[in-house]
Amino acid sequence: MDLKTFKTAYEKSPVIEYVNKRAGKEPLATIKVVTYNHAKYIAICLDSLLKQKTNFDFEILIAEDESSDGTREICKEYADKYPDKIRLLLNSRANNIAINGKPSGTFNSVFANFSAKGKYLTTIEGDDYLMDENSLQKRVEFLENNEQFVACFHNTKVIDQETSKEHLVFNYKSDRTIKADDLLKVSIHTASLLYRNNLIKLFDEDMKNIVCGDFILRGKLAEFGAAKFLYDVKPAVYRRHDQGIFSPITLEAKTKLAIDGLQYLMNYYKTKKSNLEIKKNASYLYLSYFVSHLTKEQKIKLNYLKKSLLYGKEVNYSSYQIIKEFLYLKSYRL
CATH class of the missing domain: 1.10.167 (Regulator of G-protein Signalling 4; domain 2)
Structure with missing residues (x-):
């Protein structure tokens, strides 16, 4: 399915690209930020992305899903302040694709996928953030120099917002190759995962009722090759709280x-x-x-x-x- 078909099928109200002044050549990488009601966290997320030090152009593509808590206004402020880095997509809840009778972030995320301009793509939720200002540089550099790999990733620190308990997802002590056959066995948080943006179909009709998008992404990437765990990168942070997608449900x-x-x-x-x-x-x-x-x-x-x-x-x-x-x-x- 291409963007035109997707919009015809699911876009009931036009997605507005907030005016900015980004100019110059196409970005080598896109950091996609999907956000809804993340007012408490979104500034920390965006600050961590703006601090990324790279020797290439990249874009921060914010997909804002018409939040009711002030998140949209914060995103506009950042887009105004950093027009050379940020592209902001303002979605409408009228476009929401319900899954099992409940609202989902599917439309918002998929539309942003179609809009991403980078050769490489990484996704981060608006309540998560990067700890390493060289995270994007190291990941892009690896894929640029290793064509046999379809993706690379680094560690994630999971923090429970209620108990303040935290743990690292991986206990690896060095770089590690994750074979294609094993990509489904490894739980990789999207905030740390960077992959080649031209390999897989972004969306098909059978996906409209699927919430486990990170699992599907790894499964589709596995068709094309292996991924690399990069040890020498500080973890991304994944917040676990009762406002998340999975935490509140039975x-x-x-x-x-x-x-x-x-x-x-x-x-x-x-x-x-x-x-x-x-x-x-x-x-x-x-x-x-x-x-x-x-x-x-x-x-x-x-x-x-x-x-x-x-x-x-x-x-x-x-x-x-x-x-x-x-x-x-x-x-x-x-």
Whole structure:
């Protein structure tokens, strides 16, 4: 699907590109900022991006989803102050694509994908930020010099806003290659991930009900090659709080969203003749999240279901009901 088709299908109110004065040659990289009701955090996010030191042009593309808490006004202030760096897209909630009857950020994010001008693309949520002012330089430099890799990434520090507890996602002590076959096994936060922007289709009709976009992105990139973990970059920061997309929803709802993402990717790979290991990993990934919380008998049943998936059976909602019975719905959290 191209931008024209996407707009015809989903744009009910025009997205306005806020006037700025960015001039010169096309940026080598785009940092896409998707934001909605991030008034408490968005300035920290944007400041961390404006501090990036590079020897190339890059753009900060803000996709603002008509927030109700003042986020839009803050974004306008930044766009006015830094017109050489920032492009601001003002979306309307009239364009929102509901998933399971609830508003989502799908339209806002996908429209920004179509609008990105950079050869390389990275996405950051408006409540997250970069700690390393050389993060973008190091990632772009790596991909420029290593054509065999489709993406690169660095560590992420997860901070729980309620408890102040924090942890690093990876305990790697040096650079590491993540083979294409293993990209679905590694949970890479989008704030640290930079990838080649011309490899994959940005959107198709079957994606409109999928929330697990980071998982789908890794699955599609895996078709083209490996990714590199860069050790010598300070972590990005991912905030976990009750205003996030996943935190407030029930485990049952999370499970359904996970299986929807898995089923989409399995259907996507039906048309692919290679990457058998990626197909297998797509089958295993989300279901494996639940295994440690099951009884021995439940694990046997789940393993049977996973083996069935490997032999070509699709996950359907009857399977979803089976898995739901296995879960400790009151005690387990993703």
